[in-house]
Amino acid sequence: MASLLEIYRCNLTSLSLNSLCSCRSRCPFPSSSSSKTLILTPPPYSNLNLRVFFDESSRRIVRLKRGISLNHHRIIKAVARAEPDRIDEGETKEEVDGPLMKDSASESQQKASQLRKRVVFGLGIGISVGGVVLAGGWVFTVVIAAAVFVGAREYFELVRSRGIATGMTPPPRYVSRVCSVICALMPILTLYFGNIDVSVTSAAFVVAMALLLQRENPRFAQLSSAMFGLFYCGYLPCFWVKLRCGLAAPALNTTLAGVGAAWPILLGGQTQWTVGLVATLISISSIIAADTCAFIGGKAFGRTPLTNISPKKTWEGTVAGLGGCIATSALLSKILCWPTSFLSAIALGVLNFFGSLFGDLTESMIKRDAGVKDSGSLIPGHGGILDRVDSYIFTGALVYSFVKTLLPLYGV
Template sequence: MDGANAASAGSPSRTNALAIRIASVVVLLPLIIAGVWWPPTTVLLAGVATSLAIGELFAMFRHGGYQPRLAEGLTIGWLICAATFFQPLTTIDLMLAAMFVAIIGTLITEIARRNRQTSLLSWALTLAGAYYVGGLLSSYLLLRQLEQPLQGGWLAFAHIPPGAAWVFFTLAITWLQDTGAFFVGRAFGRTKMAPTLSPKKSWEGFAGGMAAAIATALFCVPLLGLPITLGEAVILGVVAGIFGPLGDLAESLIKRQVGVKDSGFIIPGHGGILDRIDSILFTGPVVYYLVVIFLQ
């Protein structure tokens, strides 16, 4: 997105594309905020996003000539979300149980098939794809479950739940990192970061994204009243600045392997759901475990 050789910023095509991207964000942002605010709607939002993203991922696999099992993949994705959501209610390790069920269940379904010529590869792609999306995305349900009280903040009047504040924080530093990389790379990008996987990404854009992630993290501490120091906020910003682009490149690797440009077309100007969440899939788990360490 942050290409050095892209068309000029003033060209009609780029202006229209940018307007479509902004309009999509304006429409989706209130839905995301509302979905994250209450735990039941958060798990519903995660379940919908998981379903759509797994559907797009498996469609890409099929485009590449592979045969993932969509029904099994969706079931695993939903199972992971449910296990994460209900984990606080029991001492049983539901995520471990979900993994056992996923592995055993998918192997049993392959045994039951008459045509087992592609069973091994199909089983591996089904399991890996479901955990790539559902497993990583479930980190936002874990963030939503954090309950340590906030420390006032400029938005204290809104009574944002602590867990929701951490989800908003992680989404903000990830997506604004991507935005910073896009604009800085478009204006100053010269040195390609990963010419084979993502020719339009540049190191200049990466630097701009890193600066945006750190600035956003620092701004969110007083804005949301997050119970961390500014130094810890910088660390989280750096993490987002590194793992966000890596998540993007990971999806680019998959798309290159199967020969597609976008995972889908559900979000105008952004491509598919997977194209929009590829970065947050990587930042969510890392931010969650760092926050847990910082809050101890």
């Protein structure tokens, strides 16, 4: 078994490895003659490979062999790996490898359990979201508002985390809570008034005044992080309400359209299938297909990293995700008879993909600066709300603008 010892920047005099080494043998470190000298004497039955990293721009690595002393005052890390050459008397190979095999089996079981949680909760979330989208109206808006509130709380907790807060001054807690409430009210105001611009401007003015008039010294970082929170967590999700509930033109051109003709009257009948409903279903389905195809393609063919922001993303996975997104958009447009132009369906798929990709990368950048893996732990196996909806934050605004502005008569 390998033991790992990390020695951070200090004046080294003497060090005992007994409490740090995981092997059964004793690895004595005799006292050095100087506080800047480190002498390593490995046991006779070990292979000791020592790599010492110096605090230099070149990050030069020096490998030390058995019994060599080192004199340098700028050591920042030393890594010692000791591997036994033989098995002690009375021990069998199974007894030595047994703990390793148990750890490997435990890790495999943990990964399998995590995968089951992701699948189960993912299916549950998908079915629930589908029902909410079909319901529309106040049901859809209230669910969006609840998700926005939780997402805003997660965002401001990330802003206050050690990774981000060490380089800036986060907003006070009362301002963060007020911003979360304002973000949750924005979708409701959007449904009620049909427009959110005045509400957002008023909310931004109130938050800015609260920050500028606080007792402590106001900082620009507080203002910028709060304003971005209102925009990212509150304003952008409102476009999903405008898309689903605002575009009420019928999307089915004929009474012979398959889905509309078979839809029960108790659930709204053919009039239920508006441009907003169909565009929302196509967008959400395309984003799910893009994420799934990107994951599968990246696992199977991924070799070239896409960006340092998210090291697991690859160009191969990105191309697979784009293909899956376009194919899903084109297929659903054929089934749901909207949009009537095939090129418009392809353009919608491309727009959905790039909106979801850059939404994902934006949240990854925030989490990377915060030094966390997940934005929260609300959803078992998935993380927080922002981890699940990051691909949708920008997409709603892009799709709404595309349908409202670029498609003649909303693509009907």
